[in-house]
Amino acid sequence: MxxxxxxxxxxxxxxxxxxxxxxxxxxxxxxxxxxxxxxxxxxxxxxxxxxxxxxxxxxxxxxxxxxxxxxxxxxxxxxxxxxxxxxxxxxxxxxxxxxxxxxxxxxxxxxxxxxxxxxxxxxxxxxxxxxxxxxxxxxxxRQTGRLGRTIAVMGCRGGVGATTVATSLAWAIATRRCRRVVLFDLDLQFGSVALGMDLDPAHGLRDALENPGRIDGLYLERTLVRHSETLWVLSAEETLDDPVRADRDAVGLLLHELQSKFHFVVVDLPRQLGPAVQQVLQSANNLLLVSDLSLAGMRDTMRLNQLMQATNASCIVTVIASRVGEYRTGEIPRAEFERGIGRPIDLVLPFDPKHVPPLVNAGRPVASGSGPTASALCRLADQLCGAKPSAGKGGLLARLLSRRS
Ligand SMILES: Nc1ncnc2c1ncn2[C@@H]1O[C@H](COP(=O)(O)OP(=O)(O)OP(=O)(O)O)[C@@H](O)[C@H]1O
Ligand SMILES: [Mg+2]
Known part of the structure; x- marks a missing residue:
């Protein structure tokens, strides 16, 4: 040569x-x-x-x-x-x-x-x-052999704040930790990542997920939407009259392509456990389960956690209780919720109507603002990047996250 x-x-x-x-x-x-x-x-x-x-x-x-x-x-x-x-x-x-x-x-x-x-x-x-x-x-x-880390985020119930967590996490890792991050919205019809980042959804994602042969480096260059120097977004806004039939192999291929180009691939998952979601769950390094403190949330957090033990035991599962305090008397007490899911909650995000909705509605990641939710999400991003927690904070979460695959 x-x-x-x-x-x-x-x-x-x-x-x-x-x-x-x-x-x-x-x-x-x-x-x-x-x-x-x-x-x-x-x-x-x-x-x-x-x-x-x-x-x-x-x-x-x-x-x-x-x-x-x-x-x-x-x-x-x-x-x-x-x-x-x-x-x-x-x-x-x-x-x-x-x-x-x-x-x-x-x-x-x-x-x-x-x-x-x-x-x-x-x-x-x-x-x-x-x-x-x-x-x-x-x-x-040989190359360094490392592929980027896949962090999947799933809401155990609708509207609990999963996309808020995913966008903030991706933003914080990319901006505060200077890592190259792609945020991938796997809900091609109802996903709200692009909205939450004030970006236009890309064209071509559906085509690639239905036809694995289309996926290569060039395809990605055309489909990824740039948010900043270090953060890229992959999303769609498909019509509602024609269901998307994502191919499991295509999702695997796409993930691999993304992992070979980015330090972190953050995937915002829809809750339907179709082949595409199963593929992501099987290969994810981390899964963040976001739930409110409701009875249904408790049941589904437990079931999703069990599913992960069976399908991808090396994946590190982090349970996030979100919008905590919203319903005060209607919420299941933390200790009872933890008994119900059979494991501890790793992170609590308070209901924060003063800071969160204005940022979300303005298309800005919550972590880029101020308030308790923003700082909790920035700490989570730091810990996912391997930073040591400050004394007395997030001990359990840090231990969980440090059990790296
Ligand atoms: N901690 C919070 N405090 C107050 N409001 C919040 C909080 N987290 C999220 N929200 C608000 O809740 C709404 C839903 O958030 P988000 O879209 O992140 O939830 P989701 O779980 O992704 O929903 P979906 O099931 O539709 O995907 C948003 O309007 C957001 O502003
Ligand atoms: Mg969402």
Missing amino acids: SGTALAKETGTQERQQLRAFVADDETRAVVEQVVGDLVIPAAAIHRGTIRDAIKLLGRQRSPRVLLVDISASELPLSDINELAEVCEPGVSVVAIGDRNDVGLFRELINHGISDYLVKPLTPSLLQRSLLAVVEGGGAHS
Whole structure:
């Protein structure tokens, strides 16, 4: 493969094709030479180590190919894991180090590294490695192996605030944590995600979900609607006279495509347990069950929780009691509700008529405003991103969320 082919293969409009973090001038000179020889136009070469890469990529888009110097790293495997956490899915990482150690090489490959090069680096060695990474084949074709996390949100009853939770969560993860997020509204007829984000619904989602052959990277580029630099929305507003027949495989394919491009896929689920919803439930990493403190809500929270134990036991289920306080005397007391569902409630969102409806009606995510619901939703987003809870707050939720698959 020629250098131009490498550039083409690795390039998109937004992503850097190659970023290198190298700790010494000698290695830097070699990287510069190879970047020039291979004609990689969008490349950035930094003086630094894997720690600098982790810091920068926690806030910026990941390149297609990442070169990192691990020679100064005392715990290279844990640094590589940390790097994989911040990187977008689908990044190929080539590590450069000074230990000529087959054991380390194997471990790095097992942790998703494409190649490990030992210093002193030569231009031909680096060029061969980069071309192999892009062309694929054997260990070189590996990417960090991580796919984005799928967070499914389901209301156990109608109107309890599930979409409010989904939009806020997606917004907070994208904006406060700078992760790339897609918010996917799987209710193609009645979904209100686009309304709640003040966006026009896209065209083409129905077609893709009924015809899996349509789904590829290009399709997504046309169908995703951009909300901000880091947040994208996939939704529809289909006519009501013709039911949508979403194909289970199409939903699986679409989810996979989204997971390979975003750190987080937040799916707002309709309550009918058709094939599309079942597909999402089976592959979700987290399920947020949103309910009010009603008798019917208690019954359905219990049933959905049981369904998840049977269909996707590794999914972390978080129970959210929403609009709490709205009906005061009519509500089931928390302890009784928890006994009924056979597990604790993880998060309580108060009934907050002063802050929530005005924001929802203005097409703004609730988490972007103020008030108790906004701060609770921001804390939830932080915890889903793996942030440590502040002392005394959300202990149980944090423990649940830290049981990561
Ligand atoms: N904590 C809250 N306090 C006050 N109002 C709320 C709260 N959460 C949601 N709402 C209001 O409840 C209404 C329904 O919210 P939302 O659309 O998020 O519910 P849903 O569970 O997604 O409903 P659906 O079953 O139609 O999908 C909205 O008008 C919203 O403003
Ligand atoms: Mg909804």
